[in-house]
Amino acid sequence: MRKNNLYQPFEIELKELENYQARPASNSFFELIYIADGTGVQYINHNRFNYRKGNLFLLTPEDIHSFDVGTVTRFFFIRFNRYYIENKSSRDHESVQRIEYILQNASHRPGCILKNQADKPLIASLIESIIIEHTNQQLYYSKIIEQIVKTIITVVARNIALKLPKNVQENTGEPVLAILHYIQEHIFEPKLLRSQHLSAHFGISVTYLGRYFKKQSGETLQQYISNYKLRLIETRLLHSDMRINEIASELNFTDESHLNRAFKKYKGLSPSAFKRQFG
Template sequence: MAKQNLYKPFEIEFKQQERFPPSVKSNNFFELIYIVDGTGVQYVNKNKFNYRKGNLFLLTPHDQYSFDILTATRFFFLRFTKFYLETKKGKDKEAVQQVAYIIKNASHRPGCILKNKADKPFIASLIENILQEQTNQQIYFGKITEQIVDTIITVVARNIALKLPKNVKESTGEPVLEILHYIQENIFEPKMLKAENLSKHLGISLSYLGRYFKKQTGETLQDYILNYKVRMIEIRLLNSDMRINEIAHELNFTDESHLNRIFKKLKGMNPSEYRKKNALPGNTFIA
């Protein structure tokens, strides 16, 4: 499958479609897709999500996705590279880099990215302002558009940060965010998640790594990895038709019973019960 590339720092596009191109897309850049109007189903990797007006999706590099449009949909696309924020200059460069690291920690999070209720009308207003600037094209419209784009990305980062470990704040140091990114990138590779490999990759001594991570996040490394896997199980239970033994194999549990035991300990019910209780109407999945 051919990758789509981006040759500008960022790119915006408004498009109304009654049918989404049938091919599965995959990018070498980040892409925010906002639903201005319309309904349908978003497919990303092995998950699906019923979309509607006001949903905002973040697709990370190499995600494979498509849309099944049920009613004519107006899309807003914002595409940007991982270097867009990292290369910005100015006195707020350190804060900007923090946002970039948080954005890169968005791996494996399908569905609407807006978790903070107050941000939903805020995002709608920002996107409407971009549309006005692009339509009117008055003096400085390009600079104003760029500033609005930066604000949208920062709001997205805030919503991602809501799902990070409880002690991780905007001011949290770069090394711990790099650890989180490394774990998420290698979650399917148990050998890569061993403390020895983490220590070597990050240039942090093995004896200091565990203490540092616990101090910065409020969780041990092993607890974070396990909790992250459970969040991934939840996503697959609610947004895919994967069987539980397939999920166990994908996430490197010993077997289905091992996954069931861990999931019930942390969530208070087994995966089949969780899927039945929480699945969206119209989603019928096999346990």
């Protein structure tokens, strides 16, 4: 599939649109989209989400998305690439690696990225400051905008980190972060998630891999994979029109009844009852 590329570390854009023209390609960069005003529907990776003023969306490389504009919407875009994240001194390597991992882990999740309520007015203020600086273009405006963008990315990373496995903290080792990223990236490919394959891919013995992963994440490999699939099922039920048998096929369950049993154990409700109650 053709990719949209970004030929500078980051760029910003403010657009007021009555219709959103979807691009027939995925991005090679990250993209933050802030709703300055307006309402409508976001579509991303088979999911949908009703958007409104104050929502902030993060698109990672490989995401396919579009918007169905309900009322005239002011979109504010911040696009940045890996080089922008990595453009720090070598002593910040671990911090940079964690931020990139956290941003990548927004994949498969629709909706507003802001889970911490206190960050919503903060982001609104930061976005407004960028718009003012860009409009007035006073001395050092470009440097000020660059610093604000870095702050926004850090706030976004904090909000995504709130959804990471319970034991993954700032000092968690890089190998387990790489394993988590790999699992999420290949969640639809069960052969690549077998212990033997993960062991070979990361150069760790099967026995040590299991002990290490549980110590670092608080879950066994299979628990983490199963729980991540169940979270994706929940997302599909709430934000897509996919049938339960289609979700079962996508996530490689034996059949629909297998998915039903696993989900009911996880949420206490069958998938259809969950969708009726919360969808």
